[in-house]
Amino acid sequence: MDSLKKFKQTKLTTKDLNDFKIKLHAKYIQMLEANNEFFKFKEEEKQGKISKEDLVQYKTKSKEAKKEFKDVCKDKSFTNNYKIILKIHNSTTRKNSSVILEQAKEELAEAKNLKREFIDSVKDHGKGAQLTKLDKVAVKVENLKFKYAPDFPYALNDVSFEINDGEYVAVIGHNGSGKSTLSKMLIGVLSAQEGHVSIYGNVVTQDNLDQARKFLGIVFQNPDNQFIGSSVEADIAFGLENKRVNPKEMQKIIYEAAKKVGMENFLDKEPLNLSGGQKQRVAIASALALNPDILIFDEATSMLDPKGNREIKEIMVELRDKMRKTIISITHDMDEILNADKVIVMNGGKMVKIGKPEEVLKEKEFLRSIKLEIPFLSLVEEALGNQGIKVKHSQNMDELVKQLCK
Numbered sequence: 292m293d294s295l296k297k298f299k300q301t302k303l304t305t306k307d308l309n310d311f312k313i314k315l316h317a318k319y320i321q322m323l324e325a326n327n328e329f330f331k332f333k334e335e336e337k338q339g340k341i342s343k344e345d346l347v348q349y350k351t352k353s354k355e356a357k358k359e360f361k362d363v364c365k366d367k368s369f370t371n372n373y374k375i376i377l378k379i380h381n382s383t384t385r386k387n388s389s390v391i392l393e394q395a396k397e398e399l400a401e402a403k404n405l406k407r408e409f410i411d412s413v414k415d416h417g418k419g420a421q422l423t424k425l426d427k428v429a430v431k432v433e434n435l436k437f438k439y440a441p442d443f444p445y446a447l448n449d450v451s452f453e454i455n456d457g458e459y460v461a462v463i464g465h466n467g468s469g470k471s472t473l474s475k476m477l478i479g480v481l482s483a484q485e486g487h488v489s490i491y492g493n494v495v496t497q498d499n500l501d502q503a504r505k506f507l508g509i510v511f512q513n514p515d516n517q518f519i520g521s522s523v524e525a526d527i528a529f530g531l532e533n534k535r536v537n538p539k540e541m542q543k544i545i546y547e548a549a550k551k552v553g554m555e556n557f558l559d560k561e562p563l564n565l566s567g568g569q570k571q572r573v574a575i576a577s578a579l580a581l582n583p584d585i586l587i588f589d590e591a592t593s594m595l596d597p598k599g600n601r602e603i604k605e606i607m608v609e610l611r612d613k614m615r616k617t618i619i620s621i622t623h624d625m626d627e628i629l630n631a632d633k634v635i636v637m638n639g640g641k642m643v644k645i646g647k648p649e650e651v652l653k654e655k656e657f658l659r660s661i662k663l664e665i666p667f668l669s670l671v672e673e674a675l676g677n678q679g680i681k682v683k684h685s686q687n688m689d690e691l692v693k694q695l696c697k
């Protein structure tokens with residue numbers, strides 16, 4: 292009994308297996324990269340661009356990466372974990388105590404599954420690794436700093452904030468305030484030089500970046516650059532094919548994702564025949580098909596006409612309200628902050644304000660001083676206030692009119 296108790300306290304779990312898969316997958320990618328680099332420089336050496344001596348360092352790096360990957364594959368922890376419980380299980384059988392025997396059986400089955408999964412994960416280089424949600428905070432940024440070169444000023448300077456699960460957050464700032472740099476750091480295109488980004492409680496590192504990205508969907512600025520397929524359907528299918536989703540399930544996923552953005556009747560249409568707003572809706576559907584928890588809109592409305600702009604803003608609100616998605620909208624369009632739960636104001640690489648839209652909009656002089664335009668709706672609210680007509684913060688003109696007509 293004591294040995295079973297002890298085993299339960301020290302046994303390996305699915306989290307350990309997941310950590311192992313993440314490590315294995317990272318080593319596998321490092322090995323591939325080092326190998327590619329070696330072959331690239333081997334070609335260059337053949338062409339006389341680099342010397343044989345220089346090539347040696349790439350060969351050594353590639354060999355080391357291969358060895359490191361193989362060493363991780365040789366991990367004995369899960370086999371040992373199984374052996375220990377097998378021994379305990381077999382001795383428990385002889386004692387013939389039914390409750391303990393049942394517990395030992397359960398532990399043995401669990402350890403056997405872990406061992407089997409470990410063997411499979413070695414075969415597929417840890418591809419199935421997943422991060423679990425350890426926290427209700429969707430995105431946590433802590434003391435983030437970034438410079439594009441050592442003698443450049445900070446593009447991001449000690450930025451910290453939290454975005455809760457299901458929250459709609461607008462990140463606003465004038466040109467050069469650091470919005471794009473922040474967005475690149477959130478999606479892992481740039482790595483933190485100081486500080487951390489955590490997604491659902493997991494600090495993002497080079498090792499778990501691929502897994503962390505599974506929580507994220509991104510919609511960029513230019514609708515034309517985002518269309519990869521020859522039709523709406525092919526475009527949404529692209530990400531699913533990359534993820535090797537079962538082709539039988541794909542049709543349904545594509546239809547559902549298109550329906551969420553009102554594009555289900557356009558599946559056979561070519562990109563040429565779509566408006567900018569419709570193309571952005573397809574980009575959103577492509578992201579939604581992969582079912583991310585967090586959607587980042589990086590200046591996604593800035594190239595659209597007023598109608599397209601309005602459509603995409605409405606979809607962002609719907610995604611939060613109906614699908615409980617976390618929305619991060621990086622924008623210089625002040626109108627976008629009206630729909631947000633929280634606004635992060637950036638200036639000169641620093642976060643200079645964070646709060647609810649109505650709190651941020653109170654500071655009109657400050658916003659003007661950092662070259663941000665006050666939304667027309669807020670100016671109307673302010674003018675009404677000056678006339679003694681008190682109104683609550685509205686998300687759009689219709690809401691304000693309704694308040695006034697009550």
Ligand SMILES: Nc1ncnc2c1ncn2[C@@H]1O[C@H](COP(=O)(O)OP(=O)(O)OP(=O)(O)O)[C@@H](O)[C@H]1O
Pocket residue numbers: 439443445446464465466467468469470471472473623
């Ligand atoms: N690739 C780069 N190399 C050097 N400096 C850069 C680079 N990209 C951005 N910067 C600088 O970093 C600072 C922050 O720029 P960033 O692009 O993040 O701001 P932004 O708020 O997104 O601006 P915009 O709205 O114009 O895109 C600026 O001073 C900018 O000049």
